Amino acid sequence: xxxxxxxxxxxxxxxxxxxxxxxxxxxxxxxxxxxxxxxxxxxxxxxxxxxxxxxxxxxxxxxxxxxxxxxxxxxxxxxxxxxxxxxxxxxxxxxxxxxxxxxxxxxxxxxxxxxxxxxxxxxxxxxxxxxxxxxxxxxxxxxxxxxxxxxxxxxxxxxxxxxxxxxxxxxxxxxxxxxxxxxxxxxxxxxxxxxxxxxxxxxxxxxxxxxxxxxxxxxxxxxxxx
Amino acid sequence: xxxxxxxxxxxxxxxxxxxxxxxxxxxxxxxxxxxxxxxxxxxxxxxxxxxxxxxxxxxxxxxxxxxxxxxxxxxxxxxxxxxxxxxxxxxxxxxxxxxxxxxxxxxxxxxxxxxxxxxxxxxxxxxxxxxxxxxxxxxxxxxxxxxxxxxxxxxxxxxxxxxxxxxxxxxxxxxxxxxxxxxxxxxxxxxxxxxxxxxxxxxxxxxxxxxxxxxxxxxxxxxxxxxxxxxxxxxxxxxxxxxxxxxxxxxxxxxxxxxxxxxxxxxxxxxxxxxxxxxxxxxxxxxxxxxxxxxxxx
Amino acid sequence: xxxxxxxxxxxxxxxxxxxxxxxxxxxxxxxxxxxxxxxxxxxxxxxxxxxxxxxxxxxxxxxxxxxxxxxxxxxxxxxxxxxxxxxxxxxxxxxxxxxxxxxxxxxxxxxxxxxxxxxxxxxxxxxxxxxxxxxxxxxxxxxxxxxxxxxxxxxxxxxxxxxxxxxxxxxxxxxxxxxxxxxxxxxxxxxxxxxxxxxxxxxxxxxxxxxxxxxxxxxxxxxxxxxxxxxxxxxxxxxxxxxxxxxxxxxxxxxxxxxxxxxxxxxxxxxxxxxxxxxxxxxxxxxxxxxxxxxxxxxxxxxxxxxxxxxxxxxxxxxxxxxxxxxxxxxxxxxxxxxxxxxxxxxxxxxxxxxxxxxxxxxxxxxxxxxxxxxxxxxxxxxxxxxxxxxxxxxxxxxxxxxxxxxxx
Numbered sequence: 001x002x003x004x005x006x007x008x009x010x011x012x013x014x015x016x017x018x019x020x021x022x023x024x025x026x027x028x029x030x031x032x033x034x035x036x037x038x039x040x041x042x043x044x045x046x047x048x049x050x051x052x053x054x055x056x057x058x059x060x061x062x063x064x065x066x067x068x069x070x071x072x073x074x075x076x077x078x079x080x081x082x083x084x085x086x087x088x089x090x091x092x093x094x095x096x097x098x099x100x101x102x103x104x105x106x107x108x109x110x111x112x113x114x115x116x117x118x119x120x121x122x123x124x125x126x127x128x129x130x131x132x133x134x135x136x137x138x139x140x141x142x143x144x145x146x147x148x149x150x151x152x153x154x155x156x157x158x159x160x161x162x163x164x165x166x167x168x169x170x171x172x173x174x175x176x177x178x179x180x181x182x183x184x185x186x187x188x189x190x191x192x193x194x195x196x197x198x199x200x201x202x203x204x205x206x207x208x209x210x211x212x213x214x215x216x217x218x219x220x221x222x223x224x225x226x
Numbered sequence: 227x228x229x230x231x232x233x234x235x236x237x238x239x240x241x242x243x244x245x246x247x248x249x250x251x252x253x254x255x256x257x258x259x260x261x262x263x264x265x266x267x268x269x270x271x272x273x274x275x276x277x278x279x280x281x282x283x284x285x286x287x288x289x290x291x292x293x294x295x296x297x298x299x300x301x302x303x304x305x306x307x308x309x310x311x312x313x314x315x316x317x318x319x320x321x322x323x324x325x326x327x328x329x330x331x332x333x334x335x336x337x338x339x340x341x342x343x344x345x346x347x348x349x350x351x352x353x354x355x356x357x358x359x360x361x362x363x364x365x366x367x368x369x370x371x372x373x374x375x376x377x378x379x380x381x382x383x384x385x386x387x388x389x390x391x392x393x394x395x396x397x398x399x400x401x402x403x404x405x406x407x408x409x410x411x412x413x414x415x416x417x418x419x420x421x422x423x424x425x426x427x428x429x430x431x432x433x434x435x436x437x438x439x440x441x442x443x444x445x446x447x448x449x450x451x452x453x454x455x456x457x458x459x460x461x462x463x464x465x466x467x468x469x470x471x472x473x474x475x476x477x478x479x480x481x482x483x484x485x486x487x488x489x490x491x492x493x494x495x496x497x498x499x500x501x502x503x504x505x506x507x508x509x510x511x512x513x514x515x516x517x518x519x520x521x522x523x524x
Numbered sequence: 525x526x527x528x529x530x531x532x533x534x535x536x537x538x539x540x541x542x543x544x545x546x547x548x549x550x551x552x553x554x555x556x557x558x559x560x561x562x563x564x565x566x567x568x569x570x571x572x573x574x575x576x577x578x579x580x581x582x583x584x585x586x587x588x589x590x591x592x593x594x595x596x597x598x599x600x601x602x603x604x605x606x607x608x609x610x611x612x613x614x615x616x617x618x619x620x621x622x623x624x625x626x627x628x629x630x631x632x633x634x635x636x637x638x639x640x641x642x643x644x645x646x647x648x649x650x651x652x653x654x655x656x657x658x659x660x661x662x663x664x665x666x667x668x669x670x671x672x673x674x675x676x677x678x679x680x681x682x683x684x685x686x687x688x689x690x691x692x693x694x695x696x697x698x699x700x701x702x703x704x705x706x707x708x709x710x711x712x713x714x715x716x717x718x719x720x721x722x723x724x725x726x727x728x729x730x731x732x733x734x735x736x737x738x739x740x741x742x743x744x745x746x747x748x749x750x751x752x753x754x755x756x757x758x759x760x761x762x763x764x765x766x767x768x769x770x771x772x773x774x775x776x777x778x779x780x781x782x783x784x785x786x787x788x789x790x791x792x793x794x795x796x797x798x799x800x801x802x803x804x805x806x807x808x809x810x811x812x813x814x815x816x817x818x819x820x821x822x823x824x825x826x827x828x829x830x831x832x833x834x835x836x837x838x839x840x841x842x843x844x845x846x847x848x849x850x851x852x853x854x855x856x857x858x859x860x861x862x863x864x865x866x867x868x869x870x871x872x873x874x875x876x877x878x879x880x881x882x883x884x885x886x887x888x889x890x891x892x893x894x895x896x897x898x899x900x901x902x903x904x905x906x907x908x909x910x911x912x913x914x915x916x917x918x919x920x921x922x923x924x925x926x927x928x929x930x931x932x933x
Contacts, residue, residue, distance in 0.1 A: 015817045030806055034799055034852050107765040184789060297738060306591065337604045339737050345674035345752050347657070366655020369674055371594035373737045380591050381655070383584030388655040469740075481673050484733040484752045490677055495722040499622050500685045503714060506624030 024038055053081050053177040056147050060167035061176060062104075062123035064224040067147065070160060075124050078151045079111075082177045083120075086142035087113045087219050088205020093135045095153050100128045100154060104163050109152065111139070113209060116216040119225040124163040126155030134138065143204065178223065184210065264336075264454070265400060266422035267409055268429055269329060271459035272439065273467065274416035276313055276327035283411035284311050284331075287396060295380035295491045302467055307380045307391040311408060318465035321439075325385060326459070327499070328466035329408070329417070332357060332378045332393035334454035335477075337424075340370035340379060342478035348377075348390070355422070355454050360420060364389055375450055394455070394499045421480035448495065451476030541916060542699070543904050568750035571903025574896040578652060594883065597893035600879040601872075602649025604640055608871050609680070609757070610764030613639020613688055618794070619800075621717045627796050630788040631771045633695055634923045636761075637912060638770055640688040643681060645908040652803050652900060661703050673733045680727035687720040698928050699919040706928075728759040735878055743882035744824060745833040748815035751878070757808045760872035764801040765844075768794055769866030770925035783923035789856050798848040799859040800902070801867060805845035810830075812837060836877060840870025890926055 005099065027048070059069045065083035069076045083106035084090075094110040094117075102108040103190045126161045131153045135142060142150035157163070207215040232354055254426065263410070281293040290308050297303070299315035311331035336358045341349040341357055348364035366388055370379045379479050382388035396406035405419035418425065426447060433440040445463050446453040449472040464470050473480075544552040578586045589596045612635040619625045620632050651657040663669065683744050690709060697706035732755030739747050748754065775782065775790060782788065816822075818835075824830055847863035850856075882890065894902075916922060 011822050012817060014813055017811060019813050019817055023640065023807075027806070030802075030849065033801060034849055183785075232529075264604060277785045290855070304591065342671045343673065343737060344667075345669045345672045345678060347669045360667075363655065363659070363662055365662060366657075367657035367674060368589075368594035368655070369672075369734070372734070372741075375738075377592065377739060382592060383589060383591075384582055384586075386582050388582065471740050473739060478671065480736045480739070480749070481733060482671070483749065484736055485671070485673060487752075489731075490723060491725055495725060496718050499718045499721055500714075503622045503624075503718075503810070506622070512623060 001149065004067075015023075030069045030164050053174055054147075054180075055081075055170070055173040056179070058180045059147055059173070060164055060169045061086040061173045062167055063176075064123075065180075065222060066123040066130070068123040068163070069147070070157070070164075073127060074129055074154045075157045075160065076154050077123060078142075078146055079120065081146050082141075082178065082180055083223065084146050084150075086206055086222055087118065088208055089113060090139045090142065091115075093139050093152065094126045095131050096133060098128050098131065102126060102128065104166070113219075114205075114215075116219075118216070118219055118223055120223050121225065122155075123167060124157055125153060125157060125159045126157040128153055130154040131155050184218075232435040243427070250387050261353040262421075262423065263354065264422050265395075265419065266425050266454040266456055267406070268418040268425040269455060269457045270315070270416050270418070271328055271457065271461065273327055274313070274327045274329065275414055276315065276317060276325065277413065278313050279411045279413060280329055280408035280417065281309075281311055284393070285309075286305070287407035288394065289400070290376065298326075300495075301323075305378070305380060305392070307382045308399055310393040314467045315437065316459075316461050316465045316467070318461040320460050325463075326461045328457070328459075328468065329454065330376075330467060331408075332395065333376050334393075334395050335450045335451070336452035336454070337476040337478050338371040339375065339450070339477035342481065343369050343373040345369070352397065355399060356397040356400060358394060359390055359392065361389040366390075375477065376469055378416070422452075422456075425456055433458060448474040451471045451479070533637060535739045543855075544624060545917065547708050549632065563793075564910060567899075567902055567906045569898040572783065572908070574899045575903065577654065577896065578900065581654065583653075585780055586894060586900070588891060588894045588897065591715070592887060592889070593891035595883075596891055597880075597901055598649050598653040598895045600876050602630065602904055603646055603653070604879055605664075605872050605875040606646040606649060607728065608759050608762045608866065608875055609766050610639040610642025610646070611724065611759040612727060612767040613642075613691070613761055613763070614721050615628075615763035617717050618721050621714060622721070623797070627789075627792050630922075631767055631793055633692070634771060634916070635767050636688060637764065637915060637921055639913075640692050641908050643685050643688060646681070647685070648681055648904050648907075649788055649901070652904070656811055664886050666811040673730050673736075677730045677734075680723045680730070684720060684723040684727065687716055687723060690716050695919045695925075696923055698874060701923070703928075706772075725756060727757040733757050738883070740766075740885055742878060744821040744886040745816060745820040745829060746874075746878045746882040748818060750818070754808075754812060754874075756816065757811060759872050761801055761804045761808060761867050764804065765796050765864040765867030765871070768797050768801070768861055769868055772861050772864075774916065777913075778922055781916060781922045782885060786923065786929075791855070793919075794857045794860045795852055795855060798851050798863065801863065801896065802845050802848035803854065805841055805848065805867065809837065809841045809845060812841065828884070832850055832877075832881075836870065836873050840866060840873055844870065 018181070056069075059067050061067050061080055063082045065086075067078050067080045086135040086184075091112045091114075094112070095206060096102060096109055102125065103122050104125050107119040110117060110119045131150050134149060135152050143152070206220045212216055218226070229281065271394055276299070278297070283289070288310060290310065293309065293312075302314040303312045305307075305312055307517055313327050313329045314327055318326065318328035334355055335351075337356045338349065338351050341347075341351045346365060347355055347362040347369060348360045349370055350360065353389065353426075367389075368379075368381055370390060371377075371381060379390045379392050381390055392475075396404070396408075399406060409417040409419040420428070426444060429444045429447075433442055433444075439460050440458050441460070441463055443458075443463060445457040445466075445468055446455055457463065459466060459468065506521075539547070540546060547555065574586055583589055587598075591605065594620075616628055616635040624884050630879075635804060651660075654660070660678075663675055664682070669675050690712070692708050694706050697709070729752035732751035732753075735742055735747065735751055736749065765892050771793065775788070825833070844863040844866040847859055847866065851859035851863060920928070
């Protein structure tokens with residue numbers, strides 16, 4: 001380089017090599033400093049919404065959070081884990097009468113909670129054969145066992161094979177519920193994470209916690225019956 | 227989506243198209259190789275009396291406005307869009323106490339930075355010496371002004387269709403076998419027009435022939451890799467108003483070092499990038515296949 | 525029926541739907557009366573007359589360009605800095621397509637749009653600065669100066685404008701509902717991306733190569749035979765910084781254009797970019813240090829120039845590198861955004877230093893841009909922002925088009 005050289009070429013080259021070596025040495029701690037939080041995060045049991053939800057064998061979920069379980073006598077229908085947790089304590093159910101014909105995706109039954117009325121969509125096609133008396137006598141208790149004692153009604157299916165194709169089961173169902181919860185978290189506040197947990201389970205009635213003003217809109221959006 | 231032949235062909239076509247574009251040649255490509263007969267001018271400062279006949283002759287030959295008749299040499303003048311050459315007084319006097327003067331103009335470098343940097347070849351080095359300017363090509367980027375280490379090209383900022391203005395080395399007169407107007411007009415032999423190689427010999431003869439008189443350096447022999455205007459002086463060269471610190475190597479070479487990497491980037495980047503893309507695609511496919519397999523175990 | 529068709533039905537004519545955002549012309553004009561638009565109007569009211577003057581009276585009438593200062597604000601800012609700040613297009617495209625980092629997909633289209641508009645307005649600035657801009661095509665079709673750095677830059681920018689146009693076109697085609705043409709483009713996408721990254725490498729570095737021929741004019745701390753490499757690496761950090769800054773501004777300014785059903789994880793995106801930014805800046809700092817060593821002018825460190833060099837190196841290269849690092853460790857999006865802004869300013873500072881402040885460093889008489897020059901530069905940037913806003917408010921840039929959801933590579 002032109003300009004008066006204070007240093008001899010040997011010294012200049014030595015400095016250049018020195019800078020390069022110093023960089024390499026400093027790069028190691030720099031890289032590690034940046035990677036550590038990621039590793040730490042991965043090591044700590046990351047909270048995954050998927051862990052909150054159980055979907056029993058044989059249960060198929062509809063996008064509107066109703067479930068259907070084919071059994072010997074027909075198909076049992078109820079509301080899933082997430083749906084119960086979202087809406088919270090239920091005041092009453094409005095269930096179809098025996099003999100009523102339901103169609104998959106149609107608004108077929110409803111419930112009242114927190115003074116608001118909500119409709120839900122039927123997960124399968126069929127004719128109602130039975131209604132759960134517990135749903136009418138003690139609606140608030142059903143959330144404790146959403147897939148068992150919490151069943152709502154039974155139908156005689158007409159097109160089960162066809163219906164099941166558009167429902168989620170097994171791993172896909174768990175993913176669907178996890179994504180539903182994550183979408184809630186992202187749409188509202190990151191603190192929803194802590195609100196969501198109450199000893200490892202979803203807070204009951206989380207919609208009311210997240211958005212006291214418009215929680216009914218949130219629920220209807222999830223049930224697909226806006 | 228798996229890497230398919232169609233994409234690779236599309237990419238090869240694209241790479242081929244860019245490679246087929248007229249890529250940059252070596253620094254010498256747009257510059258004529260200086261012929262052995264390339265002309266130059268030897269400026270002997272010891273012989274310049276500051277009469278400015280050269281300025282007069284230049285303005286006549288190039289149809290420029292006449293230079294001012296009365297000039298106060300206190301403040302150095304610069305060349306301009308309508309003044310291709312100026313004579314300034316040196317800041318030192320000769321050993322005998324005489325004032326000294328130096329003429330500045332375009333140096334017509336052997337490997338001109340301006341010509342090599344001109345995107346439309348508006349400036350062109352001719353084999354016989356002059357760096358000529360084609361006003362009908364210039365788009366006014368003014369890079370020649372940035373690149374020239376001597377600050378020679380001047381711009382017509384006041385015009386609506388501005389062009390660059392500088393000394394032409396009287397290229398038309400030279401084509402007719404005549405010397406440039408300034409050299410012709412000099413009454414005192416300060417300007418000698420001839421073949422560059424011969425003038426360098428002449429300069430050396432004068433320097434070594436009169437020991438102690440001249441500074442033992444020919445300004446322009448190595449500056450910018452060699453110029454066509456050579457200066458010998460009996461006062462220190464830095465007092466003449468010529469730019470000091472001009473690189474002794476060719477300027478176009480400096481840019482060419484970077485430009486020569488271009489074909490390598492054009493050639494190596496596509497396979498490198500496509501390779502990375504393919505590797506990542508494969509990783510994704512493997513991961514997706516793994517997940518699907520998992521799902522099937524329901 | 526596609527959402528397109530539904531919208532069309534609801535909004536009446538194509539013009540009303542596409543141009544006036546579904547409002548009547550009267551309603552639309554009324555909606556334009558906002559404080560932001562008032563500021564824009566003031567800038568344009570001052571700048572457009574300057575533009576007219578520049579073309580009516582010439583460069584000398586509006587600028588302080590001179591025989592010793594042939595390049596001024598327009599070259600330093602609109603051309604050289606503009607190209608550096610438009611680098612987000614190729615960096616994010618490379619990350620998403622070449623390195624398969626799907627996390628950054630939501631910011632890809634905005635980055636490409638920023639890049640595309642950036643280069644369009646670089647061209648605009650060039651047309652303002654050139655003495656005879658109508659002769660621009662001469663370099664391609666008449667008398668190509670193949671040894672010139674500007675020749676390579678000219679071709680690269682020309683081709684890259686086309687590439688960016690093709691990369692952004694799917695968004696415009698989705699807006700217009702031209703599905704077949706859009707599918708055709710999607711097939712070519714990887715070739716276009718690779719071409720774009722190659723062209724960007726070339727011209728980003730060549731902007732530095734401009735100054736290779738001016739070793740005496742640029743201060744030793746900013747001159748280096750490795751200027752092209754310096755410019756290329758810093759263009760990557762400029763792109764990263766710009767995407768962080770632009771995405772945070774867009775998500776706030778265009779909140780209503782986001783898809784509520786497809787929330788974007790800005791935290792992951794911003795921190796991912798911050799990681800890359802930290803590494804690039806860290807390496808860039810040491811590369812610049814090599815430039816200092818190569819110059820051998822340690823003596824100049826004790827001058828005012830030395831202090832200024834220290835400000836650029838420590839305050840705008842090393843500092844943002846560490847801030848990015850801390851933001852990743854603390855998972856602080858806010859800190860990452862601050863570091864991103866610092867990075868962008870640092871690249872601007874560097875480009876200005878090389879082409880303006882440290883250029884002609886031995887000349888006592890400095891160039892100061894005229895008011896008209898500043899207004900024109902401001903006008904060009906403002907127009908760029910206005911066009912960006914117009915496009916984002918209509919085309920699927922911040923959110924996927926409902927008819928084409930999930931149909932990306």
